[in-house]
Amino acid sequence: MNMLRQIWVASILNFKNLQQRSWQSLVIVVGTSCVIAVLLSMLSMTEGLYQSARKVGGPGLALVVSVGAQSEGQSSIPRDQSRIVMEAPGIARATDGSALADPQVIVGLSVLLRKNDGKSNVALLGIGPKGLMLRPELHIVAGRMFRPGRRELIVGVGAQGRFQNMAIGQNVILPDGEWPIVGSFATGDLQESALVGDNVTVMQAIRHTAFNSVLAKMESPDSLATFRHALTSNPALRVEAGWQRDWFVKSSADLFTVFDIIVYGVGVILAIGALFGCFNTMYAAVDARTTEIATLRALGFGGFAVAVSVLLESIVLSVAGAMIGAGYAWWRYDGVETGFNSNAFKLMVSPSMVGIALLWAVAIALLGGLLPSVRAARLSVAEALRPI
Amino acid sequence: MKYFPLVWAALRRKPTRTFVTLLSVTVAFTLFGLMIGFTATMDAIEQQVRADRVYSGARFGEFGGDGMPIAVVSRIAALPGVKSVSVMSYLIGYVQDPKNHAGVFMVDKQAQRVFSDWKITPQQWQKIQQNRIGVVMSRTQATLWQKKVGDTFTLIAPQVEKADGTRTWTFKVLDIGAEIPQAPGGYIFGNYDYFDKSLPLSHQGRVSEVDFIANDPAQAPVLAHRVDHIFANSATPTESQTEKMAYAVGNNFGGLDVNALTHEIALAGLAMILFLTANVITQSVRERLAEFAMLKTIGFSNSILVVLVMLEATTLCLLGAISGVGLAGWLASQLTSIMPPSFGLPLPAISTGVFMSAMLIALAMAFVSATLPTTRLLRMDIASILARKT
Numbered sequence: 001m002n003m004l005r006q007i008w009v010a011s012i013l014n015f016k017n018l019q020q021r022s023w024q025s026l027v028i029v030v031g032t033s034c035v036i037a038v039l040l041s042m043l044s045m046t047e048g049l050y051q052s053a054r055k056v057g058g059p060g061l062a063l064v065v066s067v068g069a070q071s072e073g074q075s076s077i078p079r080d081q082s083r084i085v086m087e088a089p090g091i092a093r094a095t096d097g098s099a100l101a102d103p104q105v106i107v108g109l110s111v112l113l114r115k116n117d118g119k120s121n122v123a124l125l126g127i128g129p130k131g132l133m134l135r136p137e138l139h140i141v142a143g144r145m146f147r148p149g150r151r152e153l154i155v156g157v158g159a160q161g162r163f164q165n166m167a168i169g170q171n172v173i174l175p176d177g178e179w180p181i182v183g184s185f186a187t188g189d190l191q192e193s194a195l196v197g198d199n200v201t202v203m204q205a206i207r208h209t210a211f212n213s214v215l216a217k218m219e220s221p222d223s224l225a226t227f228r229h230a231l232t233s234n235p236a237l238r239v240e241a242g243w244q245r246d247w248f249v250k251s252s253a254d255l256f257t258v259f260d261i262i263v264y265g266v267g268v269i270l271a272i273g274a275l276f277g278c279f280n281t282m283y284a285a286v287d288a289r290t291t292e293i294a295t296l297r298a299l300g301f302g303g304f305a306v307a308v309s310v311l312l313e314s315i316v317l318s319v320a321g322a323m324i325g326a327g328y329a330w331w332r333y334d335g336v337e338t339g340f341n342s343n344a345f346k347l348m349v350s351p352s353m354v355g356i357a358l359l360w361a362v363a364i365a366l367l368g369g370l371l372p373s374v375r376a377a378r379l380s381v382a383e384a385l386r387p388i
Numbered sequence: 389m390k391y392f393p394l395v396w397a398a399l400r401r402k403p404t405r406t407f408v409t410l411l412s413v414t415v416a417f418t419l420f421g422l423m424i425g426f427t428a429t430m431d432a433i434e435q436q437v438r439a440d441r442v443y444s445g446a447r448f449g450e451f452g453g454d455g456m457p458i459a460v461v462s463r464i465a466a467l468p469g470v471k472s473v474s475v476m477s478y479l480i481g482y483v484q485d486p487k488n489h490a491g492v493f494m495v496d497k498q499a500q501r502v503f504s505d506w507k508i509t510p511q512q513w514q515k516i517q518q519n520r521i522g523v524v525m526s527r528t529q530a531t532l533w534q535k536k537v538g539d540t541f542t543l544i545a546p547q548v549e550k551a552d553g554t555r556t557w558t559f560k561v562l563d564i565g566a567e568i569p570q571a572p573g574g575y576i577f578g579n580y581d582y583f584d585k586s587l588p589l590s591h592q593g594r595v596s597e598v599d600f601i602a603n604d605p606a607q608a609p610v611l612a613h614r615v616d617h618i619f620a621n622s623a624t625p626t627e628s629q630t631e632k633m634a635y636a637v638g639n640n641f642g643g644l645d646v647n648a649l650t651h652e653i654a655l656a657g658l659a660m661i662l663f664l665t666a667n668v669i670t671q672s673v674r675e676r677l678a679e680f681a682m683l684k685t686i687g688f689s690n691s692i693l694v695v696l697v698m699l700e701a702t703t704l705c706l707l708g709a710i711s712g713v714g715l716a717g718w719l720a721s722q723l724t725s726i727m728p729p730s731f732g733l734p735l736p737a738i739s740t741g742v743f744m745s746a747m748l749i750a751l752a753m754a755f756v757s758a759t760l761p762t763t764r765l766l767r768m769d770i771a772s773i774l775a776r777k778t
Contacts, residue, residue: 024671027664034660038653068486068546076547107448110627116645118638119629162643175448175625206448207623238546254489254728261726266653269419273657276412277664280405284671340642 006305007312010296014313021288027281028314029321031274032364036325036357039267043356044333044347045340046259050249052345055189057244060092061134062224064214064231064241071251072106078210079103081237085214088234090227092217094133101216102130105203108342109172109195111163121342122163123194124153124172126202134215135187138196143168143183148198151176151205154183158192158344161337166195174205190248193344215244255340271364274318278368282314286376293376294384303377310376314369315362322361326354391692395699398672409668410708413753416661417712417746418719423650424745425716425736430637430646433569433734437635438505440605442612444598447627455594456624463618469603469611474498475595477583479557481545483533489728490533490543492523492559492576494583502599507566508577515562520582522562528574528724530564537561541576551588570635573732598626609633658749666757669701673761680765681773694762701754709750713738 018025057063064085069075077085086101094100105126113120129148132138146152153172160166171178172195179197186192199211218224228241242250249256286293293306326349334349399406444464446456458475465473477494500513512524523541525533535541541559549555559578567574584592602608612628619626633639637646673680680693717738727733 024667027667030663031660034656038656042653066547068482068544070480070489074480074547110447113643115643116638118636118640118643119633120643175621175623208448208454253487254731257728258731258733261723266419266422269415269422270657270660273412273415273419273661273664276408276415277660280408280412280664280668283404283408340644343642 003302003305006301007308010301010305010309011312013292013296014309015316017289017292018313021285024281024284025317027277028274028317028365028368029324031277032318032321032361033325033328035267035270035274035364036322036360037328038270038325039263039360040326040329040349040353040357041333042263042266043353044329044349045338046256046263047350047353048338048345048348049190049340049343050256051348051350052190052343053248053252054245056187056191056248058135058137060218060221061244062216062218062227062241063244063247064216064239065212065247067238067240069251072104072212072247073108075212076210077103077212077214077239081239082211082214084234084236085231085239086216088227088230090218090223090225090230092219092223094130098130099216100130100133101214102128102134103199103211104128104131104213104215105199105206105208106212107202107206107208109174111165113339114162114164117164120163120339122159122166123342124202125191125194125196126199127196128199131196131199131215134217135191137187137189138185138191139187140183141186143181146182146197149201150198151179151201152182153179153195153197154185155181155195156192156344157184157186158190158337158339159194160184162193162339162344174202175207176205179205190343190345193339193342214239216241267360271360275364275368278314278318278364279371281317282310282369282372283375285313286310286372286379290379290384293379294381297379297381298385306379307373307377310373311366311369314365314372318361318365318368319358322357326357330354391696391699394696395703398676398696398700399703401672401676405668405672406704409665409704410711412661412664413705413708413750414712414715416657417709417750418715419657419712420654420746420749421713421716421738421742422719422736423654425720425738425742426734427647427650428739428742429572429734429737432737432739433572433635434632434637436569437631438601438605439630439632440602440608441502441631442600442602442608442615442628443631443634444600444612444615444626444628445596447616447625454591455596456598456619456626458593458595460595460598460619460624460626464598464600464615467611467614469607471601471603472498472501473598473600474502475580476597476599477580477594478596479543479545479548479578479583481543481548481555481557483541483543486546490529490576492543492557492578492583494578494580496580499577499599502601506568506570508568509565512563512565516577516579519560519562520579521558521560523559523576523578524563524565525561525576526565526567526571526574528567529576530561530574531724532574535561537563549588550586557586570631571732572734658753662753662756665701665704665753666760668704669697669757670761670764672700673697673765677765677768677773681768681770684770685774690766693765697762697765698754698758701758702751705750705754705757706747709746713743713746 065075082103086099092100107124108121109124111122146154155166168181171180231237231239231241330349333347336347338347461473475496479492482488483490497517516524539561541561543557545555602611608630615628616626720736723735
């Protein structure tokens with residue numbers, strides 16, 4: 001009898017009498033489903049934020065901030081410096097020959113969350129004439145676009161869902177008075193969390209004298225190096241440039257680290273619990289089937305085949321649990337609108353996360369089932385059959 | 389107590405199973421301790437923060453942006469109902485590597501009055517005022533940057549240029565202070581006057597924050613509102629709130645419902661392990677049915693058998709809960725070293741309340757896991773069980 005056939009027969013036998021051990025086997029299913037449900041529910045938050053942030057910044061968009069700035073709000077680029085930045089080599093040109101670059105203002109406004117009246121910030125982004133050309137993904141879904149030079153704002157659909165008083169027609173209070181919201185927009189990414197207005201007008205309103213950042217379209221992916229060199233070698237500037245796409249994740253590295261520590265910390269603790277459960281169950285299963293396993297061995301089945309059949313059983317149960325857990329997380333959280341600080345985004349349970357769930361389930365089953373399977377393989381046939 | 393040998397024998401019957409069950413209960417309560425311990429810490433902070441302290445900062449701009457003119461202080465101090473006023477400026481930067489975010493709070497001599505409830509001693513506040521380049525840092529921060537009294541602490545602040553054109557700020561560590569609940573990640577306090585006079589002339593005379601104590605806590609929110617009203621049309625509108633509001637859980641954690649989250653996670657862990665312990669006890673009783681039948685024949689009453697099973701489950705659950713909560717306490721103390729320094733996430737604390745609720749839950753868990761097997765015990769037919777065995 002070849003090995004595969006032995007494993008097959010032994011496993012079939014396992015699953016056939018699984019019914020007699022149904023409650024015990026459920027320990028594995030329940031255990032893994034709890035682990036995976038909690039893990040994926042928490043991961044849906046990081047994944048949602050990450051994916052939403054990674055979509056910001058079309059191909060070739062570079063963001064210039066002042067050296068060492070940990071956020072765009074902290075960065076400050078005076079007007080004269082912004083002009084030098086926008087004339088630097090490497091920036092793509094519009095048909096009229098002007099540089100495809102835009103100085104931006106970004107400021108946090110204190111607002112209330114719709115959810116629990118808690119305090120939060122909403123970002124107010126001021127963009128210039130090239131701002132819309134650099135953001136072809138931005139489209140108006142209701143109302144109209146703000147007019148340059150006017151004290152008007154448009155609001156992202158994400159911000160409307162997350163913060164109070166963001167409807168078209170309502171006013172946002174700035175130091176120089178009330179600014180009406182004249183339209184709402186969508187971008188399909190994290191930018192939807194913000195209010196957008198005219199850069200110079202916003203800057204005057206909040207009485208700032210410098211821009212916060214410059215967004216620039218590179219001629220080609222290779223131009224960033226040239227652009228960077230031009231900026232860093234100019235003694236009049238204290239700025240650094242990088243792909244806009246990487247900016248949020250880079251500037252929020254600490255946040256993602258904390259999320260990861262919490263999510264995987266909790267996940268690992270739960271997984272250890274499930275692993276012990278798995279161990280206990282498989283140990284009891286081997287115990288209960290001593291005679292059966294000894295009989296198989298007496299019939300000529302190899303110890304390895306028996307061991308593998310035990311592991312297979314725990315893997316199948318564990319994976320079933322993982323699927324239940326993943327299904328629950330997906331059903332309850334995928335696509336649910338949420339947010340963190342000023343960021344509005346959707347929770348996300350992606351296929352790759354289900355892949356993670358499967359890996360965890362198999363790992364739990366293998367680690368938990370290993371010792372019991374070894375025990376099954378090393379069972380002394382003579383001793384086990386003696387009572388009969 | 390005289391039945392303890394019986395319970396002990398039952399637990400020792402399958403030592404591996406008992407040990408592994410104990411470990412899984414431990415794991416569940418470790419998670420419980422971390423999660424509920426975190427909520428407990430947040431509750432404790434909410435209890436300790438003051439309703440009569442008000443923070444006023446510039447309304448627009450991150451970290452107060454360019455801040456506010458120091459003249460704001462005298463306007464606020466002149467308001468009726470304001471007791472003491474102090475200023476604070478933030479110096480934000482990094483230590484050695486831009487990834488190591490750090491910051492120093494620059495305070496004036498009034499800080500001692502406004503923050504008198506903090507565990508920073510009057511001597512420590514005075515040291516900051518007497519030594520211009522001195523700082524007092526909390527134990528957490530001192531450990532983080534590996535500083536002791538007398539050491540030099542260097543902060544690079546790319547956004548804050550000094551009058552001499554450099555952006556490197558060098559301080560001397562004067563003392564290590566006790567932790568305060570308001571700054572879970574620790575603090576570093578420095579001398580405002582030194583900070584201010586080190587800036588280029590055009591940047592001097594500005595503050596990030598004005599903090600004051602109201603005579604009457606009930607009037608504090610009104611005063612906060614008044615301050616904002618006064619400066620609403622100035623060059624630097626303010627945003628003021630009481631400490632109580634600033635530290636309310638609902639206003640923090642980026643708008644996440646942290647309490648619900650921690651409870652759900654703790655519950656998931658407990659539910660998972662409850663299922664396991666219930667199974668283990670059922671199994672253990674089933675294996676020993678003959679023994680129980682024997683005990684009954686020699687005169688043990690039904691209720692004593694029930695007590696025996698209950699005790700077995702309780703021993704497992706209580707022991708697991710104690711070690712789990714203990715492990716949670718240890719893990720919490722290790723969290724500071726793995727969390728990013730700038731984050732200052734409050735650490736879970738195993739308070740008496742957390743410990744007691746863990747014990748109660750362990751008892752409930754034991755009761756639930758033992759209920760099913762005991763009903764089985766009560767219904768057993770002694771004769772047939774003994775007959776089967778022999």
